[in-house]
Amino acid sequence: MNSRKYILKIRNYIFLVLAFFPLMPYGILSVVTATFIFFSLISYSEKIVFNKSNYIKFLGFTGFYFTLLISVFYSDDYGHGISILFRLLPLIIFPYLAIFHSYGLSKKVIENGKKCFLIGSFLLLAAIYFIAFQELKVVGFDKLFYWATLTRSVKSIEFLDLHPNYMALYFALSIYLLIDSKKLITVLKVGLIFVLGITIILLSARAAFISVIVSVILNLFLNSNLAKGGKVTLILIIIVFSFLLLRSNRYIQIGNSYKEMFKSEIISYQEEPTSNEIRVLIIKCFKKILRKDLFFGLGVGDLENRLDKCYVDSGNSFMLKKTFNTHNNYLYLLGSAGILGLLSFFHLLSASFWRALKFNNRVFLMFMVTISITLLFENILSRSYGITFFSYFMYIFYLETEKNE
Known part of the structure; x- marks a missing residue:
């Protein structure tokens, strides 16, 4: 067995190990992910295909990440923004492997x-x-x-x-x-x-x-x-x-708490609010702080800090006891990178739906429906397990549809 076949075999085994990510502690997940990326890169080194079509695909699937990268430069908390982008790296590495390194996984x-x-x-x-x-x-x-x-x-x-x-x-x-x-x-x-x-x-x-x-x-x-x-x-x-x-x-x-979402004032809760009331509070603070920065956003490093300030100013400092994100990935992208960041992400979703429908991939389609709906309620692309889940299966479904093209 020559060295290339040996490397491919190792890569394939690591790919299968990575599929058990629901059972992996964060440290092990990071090591397995990094190892899979390393062996994928070295196994594909002679099979890279750089052309205009692949560049367009890559930018289409990763454009939102680059809008977040640009937003770091107008963030006050530069370090926090960099740490977020580092955590999100699989969202551009896996598309890179899928698009430019098509040789390999059967x-x-x-x-x-x-x-x-x-x-x-x-x-x-x-x-x-x-x-x-x-x-x-x-x-x-x-x-x-x-x-x-x-x-x-x-x-x-x-x-x-x-x-x-x-x-x-x-x-x-x-x-x-x-x-x-x-x-x-x-x-x-x-x-x-x-x-x-x-x-x-x-x-x-x-x-x-x-x-x-x-x-x-x-x-x-x-x-x-x-x-x-x-x-x-x-x-x-x-x-x-x-x-x-x-x-x-x-x-x-629906709950009476959601009626508050359409009122301008922000309630100061004297008792511990329900989860729905917390979500409404987050959205109302989001609307308040983003009013003048809708086009470019506040910057990936500053959104959470600005939300925290709004909680304190409105008499809801209890929100600082835990780390609360926007509980909506679309709002997170809009608040961080503005309209361009959100539109870039919508392009990723629409391109994925199109591929699923074009190649009649039922599981891919249902996966995209689930992701799109869940993003309305959770920042699943802000935690390592959500990022891995999304990246791993987008990688799989892209390769499946590419092989049928």
């Missing part, structure tokens, strides 16, 4: 990567319920359906730095991969999907839950060639999930 390796992710997600699922059941032995198994029970189980796994909403993203994608699987019998597939769906509900991950319903309905309407068993599976998922959605006030209640 369809079989990519499929094995998906399987490894599924295995990792179900191992994580088992660990969560194992921990939850230890608590339920004491307080009673009827408490499983209390919203906080499973969330406490997630947060008790301290070495993984887990977040319920990010785990819900893993489980949502697992549902899509199961739907697309042709090897599992319908009964088993529906059973596994049901368990994952119930878990998303118990994690109180509203964005992921809604995105699953939207994705499944969209898939059902767009896929005219879907087999009878697949249609039955999707219809059952829609019926069960819609029933659970309608039964849960937590999911359909």
Whole structure:
């Protein structure tokens, strides 16, 4: 075996290891990611294709990052901006590998990567319920359906730095991969999907839950060639999930707190506010500080500092006890890099939707629906696990569609 084939083989194994990122502590995740990037670069060194078409693709998928980079130069907190950009590096490195280094990963390796992710997600699922059941032995198994029970189980796994909403993203994608699987019998597939769906509900991950319903309905309407068993599976998922959605006030209640969003004054909370009230407070402060800087934004290094100042000025200094982001990735990009940054990111999303539809990649389409909806409620591209989740699967889906082009 020559050295190039040996390097490619190592790279492929690391690619499969990286698929288990839901189970990795941050330190290990960083090392595995860096190792995969290193072996990808050296294995592709003689296969780089630089041409106008690839440059345009690369800028289309990474333009928003460069708007954030430019915004550092008009940020007062230059150091904080640089640290954020460093954390976001996978968002430009993975597209670089996918676009300029197309030689390497076979369809079989990519499929094995998906399987490894599924295995990792179900191992994580088992660990969560194992921990939850230890608590339920004491307080009673009827408490499983209390919203906080499973969330406490997630947060008790301290070495993984887990977040319920990010785990819900893993489980949502697992549902899509199961739907697309042709090897599992319908009964088993529906059973596994049901368990994952119930878990998303118990994690109180509203964005992921809604995105699953939207994705499944969209898939059902767009896929005219879907087999009878697949249609039955999707219809059952829609019926069960819609029933659970309608039964849960937590999911359909808009709440009086959101009415405050359309008022100009910012309330000073004397008691600890609800999560919805906190989100409204963040949005109202966001509107106040960005009023005069809408076009260019405040700079990637200054947005959080300006929000903190607004909380203090409005009598809500309790917000400084924890680090609160904008809880909306679109607002974060708008506040950091202005309209150009937001439009650049919309181009990435629209180009991805176009590729998914053009090549009839159902999982890619459902993945994009889930990401787009979740970005309305969470800054998933501000945490390492969200960045890895997005980068890894965008890399996979780009290669899948490129091989079909």
